[in-house]
Amino acid sequence: MLVGYLGPLGTYSHAAALQQYPEEELKPYGTLEAVVEGVKNSEVELAVLPVENSTNGEVRAALDALIAEIGECPEIKAVGEVRVRIAHQLFSRSSNVSQVERIYSHPQVWGQASHWLSSTLPGAKCIDCDSTSQAIERAWEDKNGAAIAGSAAGSVYGIKPLIANVSDRDENTTRFLVLAKQPAPENKQHTMVTFCAAQQDLCKTLEALVSSGVQVTFLTSRPLGTHWTYRYIVEFAGALASEQVREALAKLNQVTPVTVIGAY
Amino acid sequence: MLVGYLGPLGTYSHAAALQQYPEEELKPYGTLEAVVEGVKNSEVELAVLPVENSTNGEVRAALDALIAEIGECPEIKAVGEVRVRIAHQLFSRSSNVSQVERIYSHPQVWGQASHWLSSTLPGAKCIDCDSTSQAIERAWEDKNGAAIAGSAAGSVYGIKPLIANVSDRDENTTRFLVLAKQPAPENKQHTMVTFCAAQQDLCKTLEALVSSGVQVTFLTSRPLGTHWTYRYIVEFAGALASEQVREALAKLNQVTPVTVIGAY
The missing domain is CATH 3.40.190.10 (Periplasmic binding protein-like II)
Structure with missing residues (x-):
């Protein structure tokens, strides 16, 4: 497979x-x-x-x-x-962290190591790369460069980290x-759905969620680009086949069409 | 002032x-x-x-x-x-858009002109700048460069756009x-608040919002960095002094402490 x-x-x-x-x-x-x-x-x-x-x-x-x-x-x-x-590590050809002037990583990483960076390498320039693997390659071409990446990346290149854990939070x-390409499983613990709602319909969707008694575990919004309508992404605790999730989806569908992203 | x-x-x-x-x-x-x-x-x-x-x-x-x-x-x-x-414009020293090889702008801009970029300049390299103004300065030093910025930036540098509207959506x-540093006004049309909730409390906060009948106009979440607790940012239609908003805040405060960001 x-x-x-x-x-x-x-x-x-x-x-x-x-x-x-x-x-x-x-x-x-x-x-x-x-x-x-x-x-x-x-x-x-x-x-x-x-x-x-x-x-x-x-x-x-x-x-x-x-x-x-x-x-x-x-x-x-x-x-x-x-x-x-995610346990970020600092990889560098240099053996002395104080010589690092440029740090390469994926943009998603900066927010996960910002405290470590500002306390340890406040003057270093952060350079965006397409991936943490590319970051290692670029850091290896730069004698005052270092990459932030995971241990998997280090293993691929056969190198050990200069500093082992540079994530701001241990539980990252x-x-x-x-x-x-198959139907969403009916018996999993979580269900994720998405729907769109204009500002004036947001309360109706929240009401549909709350009144069905389903446990919401994640809810976020993204703008649709037309004034000011949003796409919501909502995760429920509950199997797709459970009565509560079925009821929540039925109630939501009366307000706005719901798409099931999946179940896991 | x-x-x-x-x-x-x-x-x-x-x-x-x-x-x-x-x-x-x-x-x-x-x-x-x-x-x-x-x-x-x-x-x-x-x-x-x-x-x-x-x-x-x-x-x-x-x-x-x-x-x-x-x-x-x-x-x-x-x-x-x-x-x-926001009406993005393309500024360039070059008078021919086909000569543009590098485009400078603020990272926030790429997502607002991505269709235009992929249809008009699919091969050009996008280079992140700290601001759209800096983008114009850098584009001016690069004879095959162009900047995406607003007309205000063009006015500051006294230059006219090469292409006038490159935003993907007119209503951007x-x-x-x-x-x-003053109290949030009590009589404005919208109120914005923030609160934190662990997954298991999210439904209680939604219930507090819905049961008070307040009109929610914006709701998004940000992770707090501890597993898996979120900060929510919620905007209501309604003055801070209105009965519905007061009731919503009182009900929310029973679940989790609410901070008023402001009213406008």
């Missing part, structure tokens, strides 16, 4: 795919959109997609890509979840959804 | 300050954090802070900075709102909050 992930080798997405599917063949993609398209086009049977980090919040670009593709191809669903502990975790 | 904004000259924050306070002296700051600190330290009486774009959504860094400073100095409140129409608007 082929499993897609956001490459290159050594990214946290790679770590998620390895953690969940150690026996399967893995296929890297260059962008989050391409990961979802890989499932849509049946190039891979499954893919892992980062959707939320416990420090930084939702991965907007991933959720946007997933929702856009589900719109075109409703067969794509989230059918599982993988949680990966990213959760990934497992995507597949 | 001094009014702070995110500089340099020609940014959209500058345009917002000019639009609302054409007669006042304006003071630029280098970062969003510094804008809020300027109010806290009484260097300026007022400041404008971008909090939401109709295409891109909330300006996370601004909301985070505001909430952090309100935590330390509860006297800071949002006391007004300014809405600025950013709203700014006006900050001051």
